[in-house]
Amino acid sequence: MDVAHHDILLVGGGGAGLRAAIAVAEANPRLSIAVISKVYPMRSHTVSAEGGAAGVIRPDDSLDEHAHDTISGGDWLCDQDAVEAFVREAPQELLQLEHWGCPWSREPDGHIAVRAFGGMKKMRTWFAADKTGFHMLHTLFQTTLKYAAIQRYDEWFVTRLLVDDGRVQGVVALELMSGRVQAIAAKAVILCTGGCGRVFPFTTNANIKNGDGMALAYRVGAPLKDMEFVQYHPTGLPFTGILITEAARAEGGYLLNKDGYRYLQDYNLGSPQPRPVLRSMELGPRDRLSQAFVKEVEKGRTIQTPYGDVVHLDLRHLGERLINTKLPFVRELCLKYQNIDPVRELIPVRPVVHYMMGGVHTDMHGVTPLRGLYAAGEVACVSINGANRLGSNSLPELLVFGARAGRHAAEYAASCPPAAGRILAQAADEKRRLDEHFLRKTGGRERVATLREEMQATIEASAGIYRHGSTLAQAAGKIAELKERSADLRLDDSSATFNTELVAALELGFMLDVAEAIVACAAHRTESRGAHQRTDFPERDDARFLAHSLVYQSADGAPRVDYLPVVITRWPPGERVYGQSTPGHRAAGQSAHG
Amino acid sequence: MPPETPVYTSYHPRWYRQRVSTYWWLGRWSYLVFILRELSSLAVAWVVLLTLLLVRAVSAGTDSYAEFVQWLKTPVVLALNAVALSFLVFHTITWFNAAPRAMGLRLGGRRVPERLVAVAHYAGWAAASALMAWMVLG
Amino acid sequence: MAETIQLEVARYQPERDTAPRLERFAVPLRKEWVVLDALNYIKDRLDGSLSYRWSCRMGICGSCGMSVNGEPKLTCATFLVHYAPGPVRVEPLRYFPVVRDLVIEMSDFLRKLQKVKPWIIRREEQPLSSGEYLQTPEQLDAYKQYSMCINCMICYAACPVYGLDPLFPGPAALALAQRYNLDSRDQGAGERLRELSHADGIWGCTFVGECTKVCPKNVDPAGAIQQYKFTAAKEWLKSLLLPRGGG
Numbered sequence: 017m018d019v020a021h022h023d024i025l026l027v028g029g030g031g032a033g034l035r036a037a038i039a040v041a042e043a044n045p046r047l048s049i050a051v052i053s054k055v056y057p058m059r060s061h062t063v064s065a066e067g068g069a070a071g072v073i074r075p076d077d078s079l080d081e082h083a084h085d086t087i088s089g090g091d092w093l094c095d096q097d098a099v100e101a102f103v104r105e106a107p108q109e110l111l112q113l114e115h116w117g118c119p120w121s122r123e124p125d126g127h128i129a130v131r132a133f134g135g136m137k138k139m140r141t142w143f144a145a146d147k148t149g150f151h152m153l154h155t156l157f158q159t160t161l162k163y164a165a166i167q168r169y170d171e172w173f174v175t176r177l178l179v180d181d182g183r184v185q186g187v188v189a190l191e192l193m194s195g196r197v198q199a200i201a202a203k204a205v206i207l208c209t210g211g212c213g214r215v216f217p218f219t220t221n222a223n224i225k226n227g228d229g230m231a232l233a234y235r236v237g238a239p240l241k242d243m244e245f246v247q248y249h250p251t252g253l254p255f256t257g258i259l260i261t262e263a264a265r266a267e268g269g270y271l272l273n274k275d276g277y278r279y280l281q282d283y284n285l286g287s288p289q290p291r292p293v294l295r296s297m298e299l300g301p302r303d304r305l306s307q308a309f310v311k312e313v314e315k316g317r318t319i320q321t322p323y324g325d326v327v328h329l330d331l332r333h334l335g336e337r338l339i340n341t342k343l344p345f346v347r348e349l350c351l352k353y354q355n356i357d358p359v360r361e362l363i364p365v366r367p368v369v370h371y372m373m374g375g376v377h378t379d380m381h382g383v384t385p386l387r388g389l390y391a392a393g394e395v396a397c398v399s400i401n402g403a404n405r406l407g408s409n410s411l412p413e414l415l416v417f418g419a420r421a422g423r424h425a426a427e428y429a430a431s432c433p434p435a436a437g438r439i440l441a442q443a444a445d446e447k448r449r450l451d452e453h454f455l456r457k458t459g460g461r462e463r464v465a466t467l468r469e470e471m472q473a474t475i476e477a478s479a480g481i482y483r484h485g486s487t488l489a490q491a492a493g494k495i496a497e498l499k500e501r502s503a504d505l506r507l508d509d510s511s512a513t514f515n516t517e518l519v520a521a522l523e524l525g526f527m528l529d530v531a532e533a534i535v536a537c538a539a540h541r542t543e544s545r546g547a548h549q550r551t552d553f554p555e556r557d558d559a560r561f562l563a564h565s566l567v568y569q570s571a572d573g574a575p576r577v578d579y580l581p582v583v584i585t586r587w588p589p590g591e592r593v594y595g596q597s598t599p600g601h602r603a604a605g606q607s608a609h610g
Numbered sequence: 611m612p613p614e615t616p617v618y619t620s621y622h623p624r625w626y627r628q629r630v631s632t633y634w635w636l637g638r639w640s641y642l643v644f645i646l647r648e649l650s651s652l653a654v655a656w657v658v659l660l661t662l663l664l665v666r667a668v669s670a671g672t673d674s675y676a677e678f679v680q681w682l683k684t685p686v687v688l689a690l691n692a693v694a695l696s697f698l699v700f701h702t703i704t705w706f707n708a709a710p711r712a713m714g715l716r717l718g719g720r721r722v723p724e725r726l727v728a729v730a731h732y733a734g735w736a737a738a739s740a741l742m743a744w745m746v747l748g
Numbered sequence: 749m750a751e752t753i754q755l756e757v758a759r760y761q762p763e764r765d766t767a768p769r770l771e772r773f774a775v776p777l778r779k780e781w782v783v784l785d786a787l788n789y790i791k792d793r794l795d796g797s798l799s800y801r802w803s804c805r806m807g808i809c810g811s812c813g814m815s816v817n818g819e820p821k822l823t824c825a826t827f828l829v830h831y832a833p834g835p836v837r838v839e840p841l842r843y844f845p846v847v848r849d850l851v852i853e854m855s856d857f858l859r860k861l862q863k864v865k866p867w868i869i870r871r872e873e874q875p876l877s878s879g880e881y882l883q884t885p886e887q888l889d890a891y892k893q894y895s896m897c898i899n900c901m902i903c904y905a906a907c908p909v910y911g912l913d914p915l916f917p918g919p920a921a922l923a924l925a926q927r928y929n930l931d932s933r934d935q936g937a938g939e940r941l942r943e944l945s946h947a948d949g950i951w952g953c954t955f956v957g958e959c960t961k962v963c964p965k966n967v968d969p970a971g972a973i974q975q976y977k978f979t980a981a982k983e984w985l986k987s988l989l990l991p992r993g994g995g
Binding site for chain 1: 761762763780782791792793795796797799800801802803804805806807808809810811825847848849851853854855858861862865866867868873874876879880881882883884885887888891892895896897898899924928931933934
């Protein structure tokens, strides 16, 4: 077995991974850095983010306000010290990206332009037309090409973390091109593999978002945090799950039910105004909008289509000129993938899974409890997003925590001994496992696609927008069954060359672990908060649950859930209220109706 | 990129490389048009040569000019010139249609529409032809 | 509308094949389905050994470029009904070595991308404390089109020069070079020109123009390259007339 040696390994080449790699290269140019990605880095899912990235730059705005919006939007489950650091560093990171060439949209005088975004009370969202993630990723990728210290392993799939002597010492990875399995040793490993949207059937996430890093960490004993908090984006195209950006609502779009009625006014989100009002109606927080959809389905007021229930997003009143300047991508997406023209027609939308608030438990520097293991980006849970992420916070999150993890890992690696030879034995074991269970195996009755679809149906029904203890218990049993059945897979593809069926089988294994963690955390949290809504426990319970769920994989493979208190600094928990025009802080009781 | 320390693999897949045929330009209509466009430069060269011969014939006197005109009237030369003329027109049209893209004109911070640039070219051609016609016939 | 449509998919497995061959599959014909959906159907239900790249399903990641009935296309943006009654021939992108089935080898593009230095080059970096480099919307407009490249390499599959000349950088790489040359914040145009103004650089392009025709993002690489040639010619003339620089 071959071993390659590096100082720092980035698993994943998206926004967080590339930013971390640059941070390491700048902190210590003598370190050997490797970025391992199962796809070419410019294919990473960062590329599809549309709306924007939040960072305080206007004089009428303040860091405290950004922090408060984030914390209250997260239903007070955010670690406030981390949020304070995040809002402080976000504008600097976005500015650094501008210096690296990111084509941010501008004011006529040449300064950075910002726009409104759902959940933010002031305009602070930087944007690059409506392809912010695309431009950020390509800017980062092209900038990494400058650094000779950054080597890339393009289309290598990490199957396992190597742990010895209580610390992570590298990975085992499969080169897709040739099928060879190789140990790659390192002093520090930073997981930047993104979220796990593909665990669910309707998702904006790309095919590659399978929770790889979460499962990798989970399997070597690192805890996952807040896994029950799964964010639905209220407006995705049915069938494809393609996201219709929040910006469409920020520019003035309306959400209508089958009667053409702006139904959000029935759900404590303010009253309908002709122009969008920050934090009210269609610009309310995402989880509230998704919940309103489910209620509309129950009332029978949604529109039936062959791909499920939908409501309509109406942009017609905005006019062709505005749509072509501010929302060209929205129009292009609707035309190209659903054959609908937003200028003249209503867009069918439904809530789709978009972001995973939960992930590998880290501190403010991306450090996990397992020495040598870091995580940053959507794969990690710091937590700055708490129980519900605000739109335009995840792109700066990649930059801020990618950079922090990179810098911390660089310091750690400089003083760390090299990897031990014992990891080679583990790597050889892994190669044997891949051979025996997948490539050389004969027989087997289960198909990857079947198990995957069953998992997706189970999790949507049990851990979707609304949850209940009984369905969660059933789901836990079903997922355990699926895990057993996945040991009996039959692969058609036994080739060593670019075997994507093998990759799909490995990803299925990761997704089943992640699904199990989600269901376990959801079952244990007997309250409703942010994106986690229990019909059997509809109230928020700060006394018992102002804490993060931590889930560990125990020796027999079953999940074990524990709790970690949230860090509160300056903002004591309040009521999440929307629809007011006064800039409130945490408001005392607003009477709920409807 | 592969790791810096050379590592030998036990297996490297054989990539399939398709040889590009010498007749690649027949595979697509646009490729054929492209090749013809490039070939039309020969027609341009021919017309330039013809013009030089004309100038020489004129400057050598009335007789040589008359001989030259006789030569121009022979069937071979007529046919050749007919072909050259069609290639020349083809050359001009493809050039005028491609020029706006190649020039990438910007005015006042915005891109000048390609159609406008092409139309300007055709207008110039029409004007020059009208002038020629007036000088020769009028 | 018919119930199914035939797909003829190129198959190649180096362990057993010396050349690709076409294999037929029948897939459902749905109004909303694109060619990629058909491939996923084959992989999930008919033959799990079909290998191809895809990710975002929305034309922004650039993974799913393939040859559909001889035309290079993003398979996530190509509707099946457009080809009814079929059959639809799906092959790997032309002019690249084939690794497996519909998967091509693309490290050549990445090497060429590296060569054009696609990053902001400055004589002196402005510190972050002095804020952003000012750039008006007009200045942004000057290079914006060329920044839209998703690296799908469909332009390479349409470029006969790339097919015939292995040293030619190709449309996307050169368009990205122009993207930085025209960015008002960049000062590296001279450096890039020295790299690219030679027979195996921009002058290899003969303005066939196919790249611009097939580009799914309207980047117009052909335009970028011809304009680059004008700049290169101008610079060459300047260097002749003003040998010691002068602006």
